Amino acid sequence: LAAHAADIKGKVLEIKDDHYTQKYGGTKVTKADILDIDKDNHLANIIADLAEADTIPDNSYDCIILTQTLLLIYDVKAAVKHCYRILKPGGVLLVTVPGIVQMDYKALGDTWHWSFTQASCKRLFSDAFDVAKVTIAHHGNVLVAASQLYGVGATELTKEELEFIDPDYQMLITVRAIK
Numbered sequence: 001l002a003a004h005a006a007d008i009k010g011k012v013l014e015i016k017d018d019h020y021t022q023k024y025g026g027t028k029v030t031k032a033d034i035l036d037i038d039k040d041n042h043l044a045n046i047i048a049d050l051a052e053a054d055t056i057p058d059n060s061y062d063c064i065i066l067t068q069t070l071l072l073i074y075d076v077k078a079a080v081k082h083c084y085r086i087l088k089p090g091g092v093l094l095v096t097v098p099g100i101v102q103m104d105y106k107a108l109g110d111t112w113h114w115s116f117t118q119a120s121c122k123r124l125f126s127d128a129f130d131v132a133k134v135t136i137a138h139h140g141n142v143l144v145a146a147s148q149l150y151g152v153g154a155t156e157l158t159k160e161e162l163e164f165i166d167p168d169y170q171m172l173i174t175v176r177a178i179k
Contacts, residue, residue: 001065004176007092010062015050015069017043025063033061051075053082060086066095071114076124084128087179093129095177097121099138099170100145121173133178140171 008025
């Protein structure tokens with residue numbers, strides 16, 4: 001998200017809270033909306049399932065920040081199509097999804113539906129967005145994946161170990177898609 005901070009501006013939609021909107025958008029943001037499916041989230045001003053977000057008007061947002069959310073939505077294709085629909089022309093969707101990760105089964109066991117790969121993201125987002133306007137990257141390597149699965153903290157690894165990217169160990173996939 002830091003690499004795409006310039007995209008976080010104007011009217012922004014974020015899921016669950018506006019942490020990244022505030023951190024990376026700051027004064028460039030004219031309005032920040034928070035979407036959640038949970039009606040008990042008092043921070044959210046839009047209560048909706050992103051896969052069934054018909055109540056959100058077309059062409060509403062300059063930027064949508066969708067971090068670690070698609071894994072919890074069974075109908076990911078519908079959610080991505082709604083994101084496309086509610087983005088303004090030229091608007092940017094910034095997404096992170098898990099690849100190889102430890103799952104918090106007690107907290108998310110019944111709601112965690114998906115883990116992703118660079119290839120699955122390319123196909124998923126190219127179905128809704130112009131493929132020339134979709135940028136996908138992956139992050140991770142065998143050491144970081146094994147460390148994460150064994151509970152070794154990121155602070156115990158060097159910057160070089162953390163930043164080395166191996167396509168065989170896709171731990172985190174990032175997507176930037178422009179309408």
